[in-house]
Amino acid sequence: MLGLMTVPNSIGGVMGAWRHPDAWPDDRIMNLDHYISIAKTAERGKFDCLFVADGNGVRQIGNPELFQALSPLDRPANFEPLTLYAALSQHTRHIGFVSTATTTYEEPYILARKFASLDHISKGRAAWNIVTTADPEESRNFGREQHLAPAERYPRAMEFVDVVKGLWDSWADDAFVQNRETGQFLDASRVHVLNHEGEYLKVRGPLNVARPIQGHPILFTAGQSEAGRELAAKYADCLFAVAMTKADGIALRNDVRERLGKYGRPSDALKVFPAISVYVGETAEAAEKLYQEVGDCIPAHLGIKYLEKTLVTDLSGYDLDAPFPDLELTEVVGINSIRQEMARHFKEKNLTIRQAFQSTMRVTGGACFKGAPTQVADEIEDWYRSGACDGFLIAPPIVPTVLEDFVDLVVPELQRRGIFRTEYTGRTLRENLGLPMPRNQFFGASA
Numbered sequence: 001m002l003g004l005m006t007v008p009n010s011i012g013g014v015m016g017a018w019r020h021p022d023a024w025p026d027d028r029i030m031n032l033d034h035y036i037s038i039a040k041t042a043e044r045g046k047f048d049c050l051f052v053a054d055g056n057g058v059r060q061i062g063n064p065e066l067f068q069a070l071s072p073l074d075r076p077a078n079f080e081p082l083t084l085y086a087a088l089s090q091h092t093r094h095i096g097f098v099s100t101a102t103t104t105y106e107e108p109y110i111l112a113r114k115f116a117s118l119d120h121i122s123k124g125r126a127a128w129n130i131v132t133t134a135d136p137e138e139s140r141n142f143g144r145e146q147h148l149a150p151a152e153r154y155p156r157a158m159e160f161v162d163v164v165k166g167l168w169d170s171w172a173d174d175a176f177v178q179n180r181e182t183g184q185f186l187d188a189s190r191v192h193v194l195n196h197e198g199e200y201l202k203v204r205g206p207l208n209v210a211r212p213i214q215g216h217p218i219l220f221t222a223g224q225s226e227a228g229r230e231l232a233a234k235y236a237d238c239l240f241a242v243a244m245t246k247a248d249g250i251a252l253r254n255d256v257r258e259r260l261g262k263y264g265r266p267s268d269a270l271k272v273f274p275a276i277s278v279y280v281g282e283t284a285e286a287a288e289k290l291y292q293e294v295g296d297c298i299p300a301h302l303g304i305k306y307l308e309k310t311l312v313t314d315l316s317g318y319d320l321d322a323p324f325p326d327l328e329l330t331e332v333v334g335i336n337s338i339r340q341e342m343a344r345h346f347k348e349k350n351l352t353i354r355q356a357f358q359s360t361m362r363v364t365g366g367a368c369f370k371g372a373p374t375q376v377a378d379e380i381e382d383w384y385r386s387g388a389c390d391g392f393l394i395a396p397p398i399v400p401t402v403l404e405d406f407v408d409l410v411v412p413e414l415q416r417r418g419i420f421r422t423e424y425t426g427r428t429l430r431e432n433l434g435l436p437m438p439r440n441q442f443f444g445a446s447a
């Protein structure tokens with residue numbers, strides 16, 4: 001069954017979308033009511049989960065023109081995701097909550113505790129998007145001048161995830177006996193003290209939260225590099241992907257699925273979810289009109305700056321209307337894989353620099369599906385049936401209207417084709433995603 005997720009970003013998915021007449025009319029940021037409304041709409045559409053991308057810092061502060069115009073990805077004013085989800089969980093019953101958290105700057109004990117708590121609060125709907133922090137600037141909020149290089153970030157991430165999983169398994173499911181007659185509250189033989197001492201981390205344990213309802217919250221990753229794919233193959237239930245075309249999706253999904261055997265996992269144990277931007281309307285013309293209007297909300301002079309930021313490269317001196325150049329994209333300490341992939345795609349598609357930034361600014365990252373509901377459903381079905389993905393992360397450019405249109409126009413079409421659920425069948429996110437319950441590594445028999 002196809003999986004669907006979306007992003008609860010109340011200011012929209014692309015730069016300038018907040019200016020569009022369909023965007024929420026009031027200009028209050030940090031508006032919880034908007035997030036509740038998005039969560040309810042997505043749940044009405046039977047989406048698997050919401051996904052909050054996150055970081056611990058404000059991006060682009062040194063780039064005033066872009067900063068003032070506001071790209072939603074720069075996150076100048078956002079709720080802390082787990083706090084937000086605790087609130088949203090009280091207004092919904094089924095939809096899951098994927099929150100990003102970094103293995104580079106967080107502490108595993110605190111992170112394990114927060115996700116375990118959300119899993120209990122939401123009755124089994126928590127998921128962790130494991131990242132190593134994409135924005136190098138965030139290091140400065142943690143007393144470091146330099147971001148950790150990928151060669152160190154990913155090994156640390158692996159050890160970090162092992163520790164978090166170990167902490168989640170601190171307690172056997174039957175540890176809290178709470179026998180009023182004998183006065184025994186818990187069974188001291190049913191708790192495991194982790195005593196972890198590794199290359200990067202030293203954590204004693206046990207966790208001060210009972211084992212999560214899902215055993216472990218669902219694990220997502222989003223890294224696309226060699227090290228990122230290994231992290232996914234070893235630990236992830238789901239991978240967020242960047243695929244500009246169906247062929248890219250097929251290649252990526254095959255690649256990561258082939259890696260799973262090395263870690264003793266069956267190749268279908270990992271689900272792949274490319275991010276796509278969707279422009280949908282009652283007709284193809286309405287969708288095209290929306291696409292043009294969103295483009296018009298973005299000041300033209302910011303286009304080149306936006307592309308330079310995305311590719312982390314200087315494009316001054318190039319003719320904007322000449323074919324996309326062969327760029328020497330030297331290694332940066334932040335994201336490499338995505339920028340290299342994008343530059344390759346522009347070249348392959350024979351775009352000019354101007355065309356490259358015009359298309360990039362209208363999407364949140366990855367492919368763009370545009371058209372009438374049946375056309376969008378055709379693309380979704382084609383990618384899904386071709387093995388390019390197990391589902392999609394839908395990024396609506398304008399919120400709430402495009403999400404509502406997707407739910408009202410595209411979801412019924414997917415349901416009619418038999419590839420998407422008509423009702424939630426599970427009680428937890430894990431059950432809705434069709435993932436097995438992980439056994440407790442220290443108390444296997446009781447899990």
Ligand SMILES: Cc1cc2nc3c(=O)[nH]c(=O)nc-3n(C[C@H](O)[C@H](O)[C@H](O)COP(=O)(O)O)c2cc1C
Pocket residue numbers: 052053054055100130131132133134135222223224225226227228229240241242275334335336337338393
């Ligand atoms: C859909 C998606 C969402 C992502 N969300 C975040 C995020 O919230 N925070 C973050 O620091 N990085 C995020 N990333 C970046 C990845 O963690 C990763 O750094 C990036 O894909 C490059 O892969 P690499 O680190 O393996 O080179 C996201 C990537 C994708 C594709």
